[in-house]
Amino acid sequence: MLVSRTSLTALTTAAILLAGAGTALASPADGSGRTSHPAASSTAAVSRFDDGSFETPKVNTNTFDEFAAGQSFGPWKVASGTVDLIGAGYWQAAEGDQSLDLNGMDAGAASQTFSTKPGARYTVTYSLAGNPELDQVPPVKTGKVLIDGQNVQDFSFDVTGKTKTNMGYxxxxxxxxxxxxATTLTFASTTLHSATGPVVDDVTVERCKPDCCD
Structure with a gap:
């Protein structure tokens, strides 16, 4: 499980699930070399979706920081539980240097609120994996994507055969x-009673063209 950690609110949005269920990733790290960090100041809703690869703040190489409910990191805020922000070198990132384990001490959730146009369609794309340390059960990590608090997609990811250098995103x-x-996007773990959960990285949000999402 990860030891050092740091941590959006939602406005009303109707979410329509147009994609199938995904597979999950992530699990918190386990080991030594963690350091505690104070909560970052809260951030207001941004004008656009930002930092989908979880690069802010920078975490010390080969370590991770834990963030608890109410704490912010970059434009993200921990909505519940605890999450671990994984630094460069700890395990393979899907994009950039860092990634997010949705389980800190236990299941957590991270949210970001950004401006949207009412009636417009948006597509969320992300990379999913899981903590590959098989001594941390269960091997199948589960979670969900929420839009303004409404579940729009469940995901799961089996870490069997995966390693820190081959996460299998x-x-x-x-x-x-x-x-x-404004819309609030949330990634939440449903892997309970575990310090290892789904991992997300390389999140993008794009407004659909009139004919792209039919």
Whole structure:
């Protein structure tokens, strides 16, 4: 399990699930060399989705930081539980240097609120994996994607055969329709009673062209 950790709110949005269920990733790290960090100041809703590869703040190489409910890291905020921000070198990232384990001491959730146009469709794409340390059960990590608190996609990821240098990331996608001027995207672990959970990275949010999401 990860030891050092740091941590959005939602406006009303109707979410329409247009993509199938995904597979999950992530699990918290286990070991030594963690350091505690104070909570970052809260961040207001941003004008656009940002830092989908979890590069802010920078975590010491080969370590991770734990963030608890109410704490912020970059434009993300921990909505519940605890999460681990994984530094460069700890394990393979899907993009950039860092990634996010949705389980810190136990299941957690991370959210980001960003501006949207009511009635417009948006596609969320992300890379999913799991903590490969098989001594940390269960091997199948599960979680869900929420839009303004509504579950729009469940995912799971089996870490059997995966390693820190070969995480086995898979790309997953879900589309929603915004009904308000701001939307909150949340990734939440449903892997309970475990310090190892699903891992997410390389998250993108794109507004669909009129004919792209039919």
């Amino acid at each position: 898979v790309r997953r996608q879900v589309t929603f329709v915004a009904t308000g001027p």
